[in-house]
Amino acid sequence: MPRNLRARSIVVFVVLVASIWALYPPKKTINLGLDLQGGIHLVLGVETEKHVASQADRAAEDFKAALDRRGIGVKRIAREGARSFVVELASPQSWNDAQTVANDFQTFDRSAEDQAAGRFTMTLRDREATRLADDAVRQGVETIRNRVDQFGVAEPIITRQGADRILIQLPGVQDPERAKALIGKTALLEFKLVDDKVDAQQAATSGQVPEGDELVYQRRVDRQSKTERRTPYVVQKRALLTGGALTRADVSADPNSPGNWQVAIEFTPAGTKVFGDITEQNVGRHLAIILDGNLYSAPRINERIPGGRAVITGQFSVDDARDLAIVLRAGALPAPVNILEERTVGPSLGADSIRRGMIAIIASAAIVFVFMLFYYRLSGLIADVALTLNLVILFACMAAFGATLTLPGIAGIALTVGMAVDTNILIFERIREELRVGKTPRSAIDAGFSRALRTIIDTHLTVMVTAAILYNFGTGPVKGFAVSLFVGLAASLFTAYFFTRLLFDVVYMGRRKVQAVSI
Amino acid sequence: MIQIFRDANYNFIGNRKWAYIVSGLITVIGLVSLVTHGLRYDIDFTGGTLVQVRFDKTPSVGTIRSALSRIGLGESIIQEFGSSNEFILRMPLASTSSEELGKRIEGALAQEPSIGKAELRRVEFVGPQVGKELQWQAIYAVLFGLGGILLYIALRFDMKGGVAAVIAVFHDVLVCLGAISLAHREFSLPVLAALLTIIGYSVNDTIVAYDRLRENRGKTIAKGKTFAVQMNDAVNQTLSRTILTALTTFLSAVILFIFGGRALEDFAFVLVVGVITGTYSTTYIAAALVVDWTEYVEGRMRARKKGVVKAGEARKIT
Numbered sequence: 068m069p070r071n072l073r074a075r076s077i078v079v080f081v082v083l084v085a086s087i088w089a090l091y092p093p094k095k096t097i098n099l100g101l102d103l104q105g106g107i108h109l110v111l112g113v114e115t116e117k118h119v120a121s122q123a124d125r126a127a128e129d130f131k132a133a134l135d136r137r138g139i140g141v142k143r144i145a146r147e148g149a150r151s152f153v154v155e156l157a158s159p160q161s162w163n164d165a166q167t168v169a170n171d172f173q174t175f176d177r178s179a180e181d182q183a184a185g186r187f188t189m190t191l192r193d194r195e196a197t198r199l200a201d202d203a204v205r206q207g208v209e210t211i212r213n214r215v216d217q218f219g220v221a222e223p224i225i226t227r228q229g230a231d232r233i234l235i236q237l238p239g240v241q242d243p244e245r246a247k248a249l250i251g252k253t254a255l256l257e258f259k260l261v262d263d264k265v266d267a268q269q270a271a272t273s274g275q276v277p278e279g280d281e282l283v284y285q286r287r288v289d290r291q292s293k294t295e296r297r298t299p300y301v302v303q304k305r306a307l308l309t310g311g312a313l314t315r316a317d318v319s320a321d322p323n324s325p326g327n328w329q330v331a332i333e334f335t336p337a338g339t340k341v342f343g344d345i346t347e348q349n350v351g352r353h354l355a356i357i358l359d360g361n362l363y364s365a366p367r368i369n370e371r372i373p374g375g376r377a378v379i380t381g382q383f384s385v386d387d388a389r390d391l392a393i394v395l396r397a398g399a400l401p402a403p404v405n406i407l408e409e410r411t412v413g414p415s416l417g418a419d420s421i422r423r424g425m426i427a428i429i430a431s432a433a434i435v436f437v438f439m440l441f442y443y444r445l446s447g448l449i450a451d452v453a454l455t456l457n458l459v460i461l462f463a464c465m466a467a468f469g470a471t472l473t474l475p476g477i478a479g480i481a482l483t484v485g486m487a488v489d490t491n492i493l494i495f496e497r498i499r500e501e502l503r504v505g506k507t508p509r510s511a512i513d514a515g516f517s518r519a520l521r522t523i524i525d526t527h528l529t530v531m532v533t534a535a536i537l538y539n540f541g542t543g544p545v546k547g548f549a550v551s552l553f554v555g556l557a558a559s560l561f562t563a564y565f566f567t568r569l570l571f572d573v574v575y576m577g578r579r580k581v582q583a584v585s586i
Numbered sequence: 587m588i589q590i591f592r593d594a595n596y597n598f599i600g601n602r603k604w605a606y607i608v609s610g611l612i613t614v615i616g617l618v619s620l621v622t623h624g625l626r627y628d629i630d631f632t633g634g635t636l637v638q639v640r641f642d643k644t645p646s647v648g649t650i651r652s653a654l655s656r657i658g659l660g661e662s663i664i665q666e667f668g669s670s671n672e673f674i675l676r677m678p679l680a681s682t683s684s685e686e687l688g689k690r691i692e693g694a695l696a697q698e699p700s701i702g703k704a705e706l707r708r709v710e711f712v713g714p715q716v717g718k719e720l721q722w723q724a725i726y727a728v729l730f731g732l733g734g735i736l737l738y739i740a741l742r743f744d745m746k747g748g749v750a751a752v753i754a755v756f757h758d759v760l761v762c763l764g765a766i767s768l769a770h771r772e773f774s775l776p777v778l779a780a781l782l783t784i785i786g787y788s789v790n791d792t793i794v795a796y797d798r799l800r801e802n803r804g805k806t807i808a809k810g811k812t813f814a815v816q817m818n819d820a821v822n823q824t825l826s827r828t829i830l831t832a833l834t835t836f837l838s839a840v841i842l843f844i845f846g847g848r849a850l851e852d853f854a855f856v857l858v859v860g861v862i863t864g865t866y867s868t869t870y871i872a873a874a875l876v877v878d879w880t881e882y883v884e885g886r887m888r889a890r891k892k893g894v895v896k897a898g899e900a901r902k903i904t
Binding site: 110112243244405406407408409410411412413415416419420423424426427430431434435438439441442474475478479481484485486488489492493496499500503518521522525526528529530532533534535536537539540545548549552 | 588589593638640688689705706707708709710711712713715716723724726727730731734735738739742775776778779782783785786787789790793794797798801823824826827830831833834835836837838839841842845846847849850853854
């Protein structure tokens with residue numbers, strides 16, 4: 068009996084059983100890529116600069132408040148660039164007091180100091196800016212995950228990619244436009260007072276608004292004519308309250324406008340108090356509800372509102388209202404995002420691709436099977452069995468590692484079928500050569516296998532090197548191709564050498580005398 | 587026993603001068619096409635928007651274009667894709683943003699009654715930034731692939747073999763790119779994947795020949811033979827394996843080309859071309875270059891030895 072026949076049989080048996088176990092049931096275990104099952108692949112770029120800028124804005128406001136508290140007069144505080152703000156004091160006399168205030172802002176560096184003019188610049192430190200940018204992306208990922216979870220997508224992938232990108236994969240989503248809108252919306256909800264002293268129409272035409280104010284528009288789409296009407300409003304720049312102070316957002320029918328839906332929101336206790344104070348102090352004025360820079364409504368405050376509830380109306384369909392409620396509950400993105408890459412595949416195309424890919428694999432396997440059988444006879448049959456095992460192991464490994472099968476991946480497998488027989492061809496040709504120089508069948512088989520081994524390892528390793536490089540540089544589908552190729556090669560290394568050898572040993576190395584090798 | 591070659595002994599290496607001319611010609615043809623036609627890049631690399639639509643009926647390109655011109659996309663490239671009721675629409679970057687585009691296109695197509703119901707099967711948008719990055723990644727992938735192979739062969743065999751193999755593979759890449767350009771196919775991410783596979787395949791082939799050469803040199807049969815003859819022997823001894831593997835891989839690639847559908851056609855095309863050139867380049871470039879290089883080095887060494895003797899004689903005279 069040849070060496071360790073039993074031990075090797077056990078190894079092959081265990082691998083086979085483990086593979087089948089990993090594969091069962093195939094529909095659930097094989098992870099299909101978005102190009103095969105349909106869905107959306109999105110890469111979002113986070114405008115981290117904007118988050119840093121808004122933090123600089125906030126710091127500028129805090130700075131002004133701190134100066135006010137100490138009774139220091141200010142001529143001007145304004146942001147300059149993304150990370151700095153300029154402070155101009157009313158009089159140079161208060162320079163030293165202002166410096167003490169500035170010392171409290173430890174994340175800022177002072178520069179461009181001009182004591183005579185009472186002017187200096189505060190700039191956010193590099194490390195702090197980096198941290199803020201990082202926060203913006205991390206919070207963005209969290210917020211989007213929250214939204215997607217509430218939207219209800221099975222097995223979404225939401226991860227950070229590089230410094231300022233977010234990768235989102237939503238398998239099987241039917242309405243990509245809606246999902247995109249839901250994910251990409253900044254959802255910054257702001258409550259701002261309307262400046263009633265200004266004529267909004269006039270401001271819109273001249274483009275000039277008083278300092279501290281800004282121009283926003285209310286958009287209304289006429290259902291019949293499908294035309295958009297934009298109404299200008301002049302509001303105070305400073306938001307009195309934001310969506311951050313929100314605990315609930317629910318959809319209900321709009322009682323004043325049949326067929327439309329509204330979103331009722333409820334504030335946190337702290338938010339409720341602020342809301343109560345705002346409404347108390349501003350009875351008779353209009354409070355604008357603004358989402359991502361668009362004004363939705365600006366109701367008149369009739370009295371103090373103590374309960375901390377408000378309603379957002381604006382010609383919403385039930386889906387619009389539901390999505391708005393989701394984004395409000397999940398919170399605003401810390402910085403706006405934009406779509407850098409999008410790949411949407413409909414489910415019918417995915418199914419087509421699977422069908423075609425499988426036909427290609429089966430046809431390719433069939434022709435190679437027949438060829439091997441025809442050319443090498445019994446040995447060819449052994450190679451065919453090994454090839455089958457190779458495919459089983461390949462799919463099982465992909466299932467076990469949770470690797471994703473993509474369309475190029477299927478192509479990679481179809482190609483692997485052609486290349487995997489190479490190992491067997493190498494061995495068989497070598498055995499034939501040894502037979503030709505007059506060796507006995509057994510020693511020819513021995514020599515053939517041992518001589519071919521080194522070549523096989525070399526060829527497999529080099530191709531695996533290219534597959535690994537492909538994996539590192541590729542994206543999405545190409546990565547899937549690299550995975551299939553790599554795993555396929557590893558499997559072929561195992562089967563061709565381990566399994567083919569075992570079958571040869573079983574067939575030719577038994578007790579009876581071998582007269583000839585069918586090769 | 588069915589055998590294609592029995593004790594093959596063709597003079598491959600001896601005819602290498604002709605092969606160099608052929609390789610040179612093919613490469614030049616490819617390069618000329620690359621320079622004049624250029625390479626048509628997919629939106630993966632240029633950035634832009636691609637929409638794949640399937641219609642109930644079989645509309646003409648003109649009808650689709652007039653429908654698209656209603657939303658200002660009349661300049662789009664419209665191509666039939668696979669069957670007569672399926673089309674690919676490509677829009678340049680500037681005219682589109684990904685936002686709502688799908689909906690707008692669906693709306694515009696719905697207004698054209700003669701084209702029936704339209705189903706958007708695929709929407710791809712690649713921003714300019716991402717496109718540029720992917721371009722670089724593609725170049726890096728090929729360069730690192732070649733570098734990895736060079737390193738592996740240099741370590742396993744020797745530097746001459748590594749450099750010759752990389753030149754052979756580089757030739758294959760050029761031939762494939764030239765073929766893509768000549769056939770007016772598109773360079774996309776899957777095509778890049780195919781190109782890297784060919785790099786792997788071609789080098790695989792080369793290693794089999796090198797391996798055989800190294801094995802023979804350890805034995806007595808190599809004694810007294812020139813390096814060129816030894817290499818020629820190695821190529822002949824591995825010939826049947828080379829042809830058989832090339833055949834099975836070629837068949838797989840052809841099947842992929844026929845049955846894989848339009849989506850895999852360009853990918854399979856590169857494989858079909860690549861298997862042929864990869865098999866050819868092993869013998870006529872990788873093996874041939876190693877022979878020329880080795881002969882050149884040996885020639886220099888002989889010349890130097892002679893030089894030493896002469897110098898000695900010169901000293902004697904003085």
